[in-house]
Amino acid sequence: SAVISQKPSRDICQRGTSLTIQCQVDSQVTMMFWYRQQPGQSLTLIATANQGSEATYESGFVIDKFPISRPNLTFSTLTVSNMSPEDSSIYLCSVTSGPPYEQYFGPGTRLTVT
Amino acid sequence: GQQLNQSPQSMFIQEGEDVSMNCTSSSIFNTWLWYKQDPGEGPVLLIALYKAGELTSNGRLTAQFGITRKDSFLNISASIPSDVGIYFCAGPRDRDDKIIFGKGTRLHILP
Numbered sequence: 001s002a003v004i005s006q007k008p009s010r011d012i013c014q015r016g017t018s019l020t021i022q023c024q025v026d027s028q029v030t031m032m033f034w035y036r037q038q039p040g041q042s043l044t045l046i047a048t049a050n051q052g053s054e055a056t057y058e059s060g061f062v063i064d065k066f067p068i069s070r071p072n073l074t075f076s077t078l079t080v081s082n083m084s085p086e087d088s089s090i091y092l093c094s095v096t097s098g099p100p101y102e103q104y105f106g107p108g109t110r111l112t113v114t
Numbered sequence: 115g116q117q118l119n120q121s122p123q124s125m126f127i128q129e130g131e132d133v134s135m136n137c138t139s140s141s142i143f144n145t146w147l148w149y150k151q152d153p154g155e156g157p158v159l160l161i162a163l164y165k166a167g168e169l170t171s172n173g174r175l176t177a178q179f180g181i182t183r184k185d186s187f188l189n190i191s192a193s194i195p196s197d198v199g200i201y202f203c204a205g206p207r208d209r210d211d212k213i214i215f216g217k218g219t220r221l222h223i224l225p
Contacts, residue, residue: 001159033212042202043157043215092156094213101145101206103213105156 002027002097004106012112013083020079021109023093028073030096033103034066037090046091049076083113116141116207118216126222133190135219137203146186147204147213148177157202161188190221198223 003026013019023032032049047068048056055068070076080087093106119138127133137146145164149157161172163179163186170177174191190197200218207214 004156042217045212045214048212094156099162101147101211101213102159102162103147103204104159108154108156110154 001102001104002029002095004093004095004104006091006093006106006109008109009107010110010112012114015084015113017083018079018081019083019111020077021091021093023076023078023106025074025095027097030073032070032076033094034068034076034078035092035094035105037092037108039089043092046078049078080111083111085113087111088113116214118203118205118214120201120203120216120219122219123217124220124222126224127193129193129195129223131193133193133197133221134187135189135201136185136187137216138185139205140184141208142183143186143205144183145205146177146179148175148186148188149202149204149215151200151202151218153199160201193221193223195223197221 005024007022034046035043036046037043045058046061046066049068049070051070051073065081067079090108090110092108094103096103147162148160150160151157161170161177166179166183167181168179176189178187200220202218203216204213
């Protein structure tokens with residue numbers, strides 16, 4: 001399985017500001033994903049980060065709010081823009097590696113917006 | 115859209131007890147995944163199931179792929195304190211194989 005790191009691990013931000021979260025994988029992977037986990041809730045897919053093209057967003061998530069970059073096969077960033085307290089969540093990077101459908105997750109970025 | 119329903123939502127058990135939880139859907143899944151999330155961590159893949167009827171073990175954990183393809187079960191034998199956490203079932207959705215998650219079963223062990 002791939003080893004995934006995320007930075008920062010946590011942050012407290014003021015409303016109206018933006019935060020960029022980085023995801024680094026120790027090997028080249030085809031598929032990278034960003035998930036959100038609101039407090040006490042399950043994981044919701046935000047978007048698929050595509051290398052060399054625009055990210056594919058899920059219903060309810062838009063590029064202006066959550067711009068994503070994927071410059072190569074080992075790295076991606078997710079920006080949470082113009083933050084509000086409702087954006088307080090854990091943001092998780094995930095990749096598929098090895099057998100089909102088996103996804104692996106980074107440790108998450110815990111974001112609190114005040 | 116497709117949904118995964120997990121039960122129970124939470125469990126309070128004594129150390130040493132066996133645990134059973136399940137995941138159901140109104141639609142067929144061709145793969146079932148079970149994850150565990152510890153507090154402050156990302157989910158960790160425990161078991162992947164690929165065939166109806168398949169029974170797979172990982173240490174004290176055993177998971178089964180239901181023969182109807184609409185359900186899966188996870189059992190934990192002789193629970194220990196480090197089993198505390200949230201257990202999620204997951205599977206690829208029909209339209210694009212992206213992985214979706216159930217709401218989780220929260221396991222608590224009573225002192």
